[in-house]
Amino acid sequence: MEAQPAQTPERAAYYKRIDSRNLAPLWERLRGIVLKEPQPQTLPALWRYDDVRPMLMEAGSLITAAEAERRVLVLENPGHKGQSRVTNSLFAGMQLILPGEIAPAHRHTQSALRFVIEGSGAFTAVDGEKTIMEPGDFIITPSWTWHDHGNQTERPMVWLDGLDIPIVGLFNTTFAEQYPHKAQPIGRPPGDSLARYGSGMLPLGFEHKALTSPIFRYPYARPRESLEKMRRVEEWDPCHGLKLRFVNPVDGGYAMPTIGTFMQLMPKGMTTAPYRSTDATVFSAIEGHGRTTVTGIDGESVVLEWGPRDVFVVPTWHSHQHEAAADAVLFSFSDRPVQEKLGLWREMRGNTAGNGRA
Numbered sequence: 001m002e003a004q005p006a007q008t009p010e011r012a013a014y015y016k017r018i019d020s021r022n023l024a025p026l027w028e029r030l031r032g033i034v035l036k037e038p039q040p041q042t043l044p045a046l047w048r049y050d051d052v053r054p055m056l057m058e059a060g061s062l063i064t065a066a067e068a069e070r071r072v073l074v075l076e077n078p079g080h081k082g083q084s085r086v087t088n089s090l091f092a093g094m095q096l097i098l099p100g101e102i103a104p105a106h107r108h109t110q111s112a113l114r115f116v117i118e119g120s121g122a123f124t125a126v127d128g129e130k131t132i133m134e135p136g137d138f139i140i141t142p143s144w145t146w147h148d149h150g151n152q153t154e155r156p157m158v159w160l161d162g163l164d165i166p167i168v169g170l171f172n173t174t175f176a177e178q179y180p181h182k183a184q185p186i187g188r189p190p191g192d193s194l195a196r197y198g199s200g201m202l203p204l205g206f207e208h209k210a211l212t213s214p215i216f217r218y219p220y221a222r223p224r225e226s227l228e229k230m231r232r233v234e235e236w237d238p239c240h241g242l243k244l245r246f247v248n249p250v251d252g253g254y255a256m257p258t259i260g261t262f263m264q265l266m267p268k269g270m271t272t273a274p275y276r277s278t279d280a281t282v283f284s285a286i287e288g289h290g291r292t293t294v295t296g297i298d299g300e301s302v303v304l305e306w307g308p309r310d311v312f313v314v315p316t317w318h319s320h321q322h323e324a325a326a327d328a329v330l331f332s333f334s335d336r337p338v339q340e341k342l343g344l345w346r347e348m349r350g351n352t353a354g355n356g357r358a
Contacts, residue, residue: 091161111257162259277317
């Protein structure tokens with residue numbers, strides 16, 4: 001763009017007059033709002049589970065799940081202090097349910113995902129169906145569905161929450177409602193949605209008008225097995241290793257309308273090719289150890305060393321490379337579905353830019 005227009009006393013006086021009429025000169029602001037490339041506020045960040053867990057357990061001794069409604073420690077990006085967001089468009093947090101507790105039923109317009117970090121055998125209930133949660137499971141709470149969580153085991157249960165709170169807030173369309181009882185009634189057996197819709201078939205005459213997948217629990221064992229089978233034929237992507245996208249079985253689209261979810265495998269010793277995209281991405285390590293070098297638009301690099309249960313963020317349009325010290329499996333999520341629907345998503349592989357899918 002051309003240089004900023006010169007300031008003159010006449011122009012300054014004019015700007016002052018129109019300001020009183022709630023008007024402003026676009027030519028003075030254009031360079032700040034139409035940028036040559038993204039200038040994200042989100043920063044590379046890492047939360048080590050070994051550091052977060054003691055603080056979660058301390059929270060468990062200070063406040064009950066019923067008092068807190070949701071006992072969650074927000075993973076607040078240092079570039080968004082005070083804004084309760086992990087990226088510009090998404091929220092993330094670590095939620096704790098202790099033995100014998102129930103997080104009371106409620107619903108809200110925000111869509112949520114749960115990715116199980118620690119514990120086995122606790123449950124989440126969504127719109128009348130209860131499912132048991134196991135490590136590595138990806139679980140969906142669709143927008144405006146009743147949901148509650150409970151732990152009938154003898155050990156703590158921890159999962160990563162991801163919600164589209166900033167997206168819903170952008171449109172000022174936030175609604176929330178408490179269920180009149182602590183827990184909702186259960187009308188379908190555990191695993192009903194996966195059995196009905198998760199086997200490559202759909203019930204005859206089935207019509208699903210919701211935007212979210214009718215499956216709300218994706219067990220870890222299924223994508224993990226798929227990744228191993230892909231490994232045998234070496235379908236390696238230089239930027240991602242082996243990477244899968246969780247899908248809605250009704251239309252093959254993303255499992256959630258506002259949040260894209262993925263799982264990838266990188267073999268021991270692999271260093272991925274440089275990659276960047278416009279969707280800031282939250283990663284959660286499931287297996288293995290490694291490091292991710294994140295390079296910003298200014299050329300400055302940050303190295304994030306991660307292991308099982310750690311969470312880290314790669315900001316918008318930051319180049320990054322993963323290095324796997326051992327066979328590594330990563331779960332990740334981003335706002336990519338929204339960007340793709342609006343025609344905004346872009347990626348760059350190495351030195352080649354493009355608009356294709358990863």
